[in-house]
Amino acid sequence: MALIKSISGIRGTIGGTPGKSLTPIDVVKFTTAYGAWVAQQGTNKKIIIGRDGRISGGMVRDLVAATLQSMGCTVIDLGLSTTPTVEMAVKMEKAGGGIILTASHNPKEWNALKLLNKDGEFLNAAEGQWILDYAEKGDTTYAEINKIGTVTSNDTYIQKHIDAILAHPLVDVAAIKKMKFKVVVDAVNSTGAISVPQVLNALGVNDVTVINEAVTGQFTHNPEPLPENLIELCSTVKKSNASLGIAVDPDVDRLCFVCEDGSLFGEEYTLVAIADYILTHKKGNTVSNLSSTRALKDVTEKHGGEYFPSAVGEVNVVKKMKEVNAVIGGEGNGGVIVPELHYGRDALIGIALFLTHLAKFGKSVKALRSTYPSYFISKNKIELSEEVNVKKIFEEIKKKYKKQPINTEDGLRIDFDKDWVHLRTSNTEPIIRIYSESGSETTANNIAKRIMADIKEMMLMKAE
Numbered sequence: 001m002a003l004i005k006s007i008s009g010i011r012g013t014i015g016g017t018p019g020k021s022l023t024p025i026d027v028v029k030f031t032t033a034y035g036a037w038v039a040q041q042g043t044n045k046k047i048i049i050g051r052d053g054r055i056s057g058g059m060v061r062d063l064v065a066a067t068l069q070s071m072g073c074t075v076i077d078l079g080l081s082t083t084p085t086v087e088m089a090v091k092m093e094k095a096g097g098g099i100i101l102t103a104s105h106n107p108k109e110w111n112a113l114k115l116l117n118k119d120g121e122f123l124n125a126a127e128g129q130w131i132l133d134y135a136e137k138g139d140t141t142y143a144e145i146n147k148i149g150t151v152t153s154n155d156t157y158i159q160k161h162i163d164a165i166l167a168h169p170l171v172d173v174a175a176i177k178k179m180k181f182k183v184v185v186d187a188v189n190s191t192g193a194i195s196v197p198q199v200l201n202a203l204g205v206n207d208v209t210v211i212n213e214a215v216t217g218q219f220t221h222n223p224e225p226l227p228e229n230l231i232e233l234c235s236t237v238k239k240s241n242a243s244l245g246i247a248v249d250p251d252v253d254r255l256c257f258v259c260e261d262g263s264l265f266g267e268e269y270t271l272v273a274i275a276d277y278i279l280t281h282k283k284g285n286t287v288s289n290l291s292s293t294r295a296l297k298d299v300t301e302k303h304g305g306e307y308f309p310s311a312v313g314e315v316n317v318v319k320k321m322k323e324v325n326a327v328i329g330g331e332g333n334g335g336v337i338v339p340e341l342h343y344g345r346d347a348l349i350g351i352a353l354f355l356t357h358l359a360k361f362g363k364s365v366k367a368l369r370s371t372y373p374s375y376f377i378s379k380n381k382i383e384l385s386e387e388v389n390v391k392k393i394f395e396e397i398k399k400k401y402k403k404q405p406i407n408t409e410d411g412l413r414i415d416f417d418k419d420w421v422h423l424r425t426s427n428t429e430p431i432i433r434i435y436s437e438s439g440s441e442t443t444a445n446n447i448a449k450r451i452m453a454d455i456k457e458m459m460l461m462k463a464e
Contacts, residue, residue, distance in 0.1 A: 011112035050081030053190035090120035177204025238262030277357035284327030292332030311410035
């Protein structure tokens with residue numbers, strides 16, 4: 001059982017003991033703190049909520065809605081939705097905030113409260129800390145009977161989201177429709193099964209096959225869109241002679257593609273390809289986090305723009321994008337942020353822009369991938385027990401590699417000539433993530449293995 005309380009939200013496993021997992025008491029406690037934060041912002045107490053397809057989604061939704069209602073809030077429930085759709089609905093409704101009920105790529109036993117401000121963006125560090133502090137104080141007075149709030153349902157926002165995508169000046173429906181793309185979608189038993197076929201149909205793609213289509217939350221495979229979890233999608237694309245495959249995570253903010261031969265386009269290259277298309281038509285700067293491929297920098301400089309790195313986390317990417325007026329940004333996990341639409345990772349606008357790019361390119365997905373530099377990122381993780389002191393381990397790693405350029409803005413990044421490795425603790429799981437990149441897949445893996453061996457050795461030394 002686990003409960004992770006961070007500035008980016010509250011995430012945990014369902015059931016177990018209060019304070020140690022995401023129990024009903026914890027849901028009420030942190031929803032109360034969020035409701036108090038919205039109230040003290042002085043805007044309004046209208047709050048948008050929406051959920052992915054998780055088994056626990058309905059239960060958590062009922063707890064969240066009732067708690068907000070008891071605080072006098074006006075709650076608009078989008079029902080089964082996507083993270084980017086809820087983000088857009090907050091702005092469209094001029095709400096005071098929003099809560100997305102999703103544990104993103106985590107397995108089915110997890111759920112979470114992702115918290116938004118009035119702009120439909122994730123809270124910053126100070127705002128998140130305010131909520132954590134308030135939750136621990138537990139000093140709340142709930143509304144009397146004549147002042148309790150209301151809860152209404154509104155299932156129109158996925159279509160409103162799609163309408164906004166179709167209105168984007170760089171989305172070309174006619175070009176997409178002309179190509180008669182045949183697409184296979186892995187919806188991982190969540191709301192991608194509702195939203196992705198809907199946006200594809202709106203773009204003029206009518207030959208759509210959906211695997212793992214039932215919105216049950218009983219994920220057929222690990223829901224994170226990584227190569228080892230997309231074997232069925234890759235084989236289905238190849239067997240059915242499809243033009244491409246599309247995979248999203250349960251809340252539809254991450255996106256990756258499969259080439260026509262069943263090979264992976266590479267989730268790191270989702271942002272690279274879309275940035276290439278946008279920068280062709282709109283000059284400007286780009287942003288991605290420190291764990292993302294340097295291919296984005298290459299593409300940006302090719303178009304005369306400047307690339308800027310940020311700390312990991314959507315809120316950090318968005319902050320940097322605003323600072324440098326970036327025209328496109330995101331993360332190497334398949335997260336694409338298009339500021340004209342909204343400042344949030346959005347697989348649906350990503351699909352529309354990628355298909356437009358592909359249609360105008362006029363060749364296969366595999367051929368498009370070959371136009372970008374081939375870097376290899378090795379993505380690994382080490383699980384942590386409660387007694388591990390990550391700070392001390394990172395200090396030891398810094399000492400060992402003190403002759404190399406080191407960046408400590410977000411965890412620990414070490415550069416080796418043109419290669420790099422980035423170590424950081426996750427905000428969503430009790431793990432250390434180890435990402436390394438090189439022009440050689442073998443070298444990238446070897447760098448990761450070397451650093452992981454260092455960490456494990458240090459963990460053993462501390463345990464002795």
